[in-house]
Amino acid sequence: MVTEATPIHTQGAAGGRYCVLVHGGAGNVPLERRALHVEGCLRAARVAAELLGAGGSALDAVERAVRALEDDPLFNAGTGASLNEEGRVEHDASIMEGRTLRAGGVCALSGFRNPVAIARAVLEDGRHVLYAAGGAARFALARGFTSVDEASLVTEAARAALHVAQSGQGPTGWAGGTVGAVAFDATGLRAAATSTGGTLNKRVGRVGDSPLIGAGTYADDEAGAVSTTGHGEAMIRLGVARAVAEHMRAGASPEEAARVEIARTRDRLQATGGVIALDATGRWGLARSTDTMSWAVAGERGELSGY
Numbered sequence: 001m002v003t004e005a006t007p008i009h010t011q012g013a014a015g016g017r018y019c020v021l022v023h024g025g026a027g028n029v030p031l032e033r034r035a036l037h038v039e040g041c042l043r044a045a046r047v048a049a050e051l052l053g054a055g056g057s058a059l060d061a062v063e064r065a066v067r068a069l070e071d072d073p074l075f076n077a078g079t080g081a082s083l084n085e086e087g088r089v090e091h092d093a094s095i096m097e098g099r100t101l102r103a104g105g106v107c108a109l110s111g112f113r114n115p116v117a118i119a120r121a122v123l124e125d126g127r128h129v130l131y132a133a134g135g136a137a138r139f140a141l142a143r144g145f146t147s148v149d150e151a152s153l154v155t156e157a158a159r160a161a162l163h164v165a166q167s168g169q170g171p172t173g174w175a176g177g178t179v180g181a182v183a184f185d186a187t188g189l190r191a192a193a194t195s196t197g198g199t200l201n202k203r204v205g206r207v208g209d210s211p212l213i214g215a216g217t218y219a220d221d222e223a224g225a226v227s228t229t230g231h232g233e234a235m236i237r238l239g240v241a242r243a244v245a246e247h248m249r250a251g252a253s254p255e256e257a258a259r260v261e262i263a264r265t266r267d268r269l270q271a272t273g274g275v276i277a278l279d280a281t282g283r284w285g286l287a288r289s290t291d292t293m294s295w296a297v298a299g300e301r302g303e304l305s306g307y
């Protein structure tokens with residue numbers, strides 16, 4: 001069922017000189033597990049905020065936050081990612097910075113622990129924006145990343161979820177738990193990053209919105225930074241991350257911008273999802289049309305979290 005696009009928070013210009021906002025995926029986390037998801041988001045936001053407080057860049061902060069969430073088996077990214085129809089992990093991730101619009105992404109990538117770090121290396125390398133599957137793995141190895149045994153990325157919970165989906169006892173399609181972060185730093189840089197295992201029981205080679213600049217991730221210092229989660233095919237068709245950024249460029253608050261695009265995703269494509277965003281003035285906000293989307297914000301002026 002598709003529910004109302006719910007505005008769940010906005011915070012004016014409460015970020016201070018630096019701030020990071022993370023999400024742990026739009027979805028429907030059962031009541032008894034919600035606190036765990038929020039705590040995971042808070043931990044990730046805190047390590048990233050610490051880095052910002054010590055003078056780190058927004059780009060370092062979003063990478064750091066997303067790496068923490070990738071390493072947390074609770075979320076559908078890195079370790080614990082959703083499995084494809086063959087029971088394998090295929091990661092998607094991207095990252096972007098808003099000053100010079102550098103961006104990097106990897107998709108359908110197997111066998112690495114922190115896809116967002118590889119996306120960051122793609123951004124730094126600068127020649128291309130997106131690498132897929134074997135080419136992404138080759139790039140990662142050439143950049144000194146170590147591949148891991150795929151089994152070490154697969155959790156019992158991910159196996160069980162695939163079993164339920166494949167035996168027809170539960171929903172197939174998108175699993176919640178994609179992760180993302182947006183941040184700004186004391187120099188005014190904005191950055192965004194998103195990482196996921198994609199949809200549960202997806203076809204081999206299916207690529208979602210998360211690694212795509214403009215769909216899952218966008219950052220422009222003149223507009224804002226955005227990370228999306230939800231029904232990836234819909235997010236791609238509507239170019240949601242870029243659309244949210246354009247609303248902010250035109251003066252909408254991050255929450256308004258997020259709400260408009262989440263409502264459009266629902267009305268136009270009957271799809272659900274969530275968005276986190278911060279704008280060029282340091283305001284932040286979010287919206288979702290799912291029952292839950294765990295999130296946490298941490299910055300110079302303290303922290304807040306919810307779902």
Ligand SMILES: NC(=O)C[C@H](N)C(=O)O
Pocket residue numbers: 025026076174175176177178196197198199207208209210228229230231232233
């Ligand atoms: N959980 C998610 O957000 C899924 C992701 N957007 C995808 O479609 O790959």
